[in-house]
Amino acid sequence: NxxxxxxxxxxxxxxxxxxxxxxIRRMLVGRELMGTMS
Known part of the structure; x- marks a missing residue:
């Protein structure tokens, strides 16, 4: 959201x-978004 x-x-x-x-920012954002999708 x-x-x-x-x-x-x-x-x-x-x-x-x-x-x-x-x-680092891109990595963290990507990791967080992947976590919210699964």
């Missing part, structure tokens, strides 16, 4: 500041 996706992107944005890569 939209709120879950919004939360993922918010959390990933915070992680990007710490980790410094958008690749």
């Amino acid at each position: 939209d709120s879950a996706v919004s939360r993922i992107f918010r959390d990933a944005k915070l992680m990007e500041i710490g980790a410094g890569t958008s690749e």
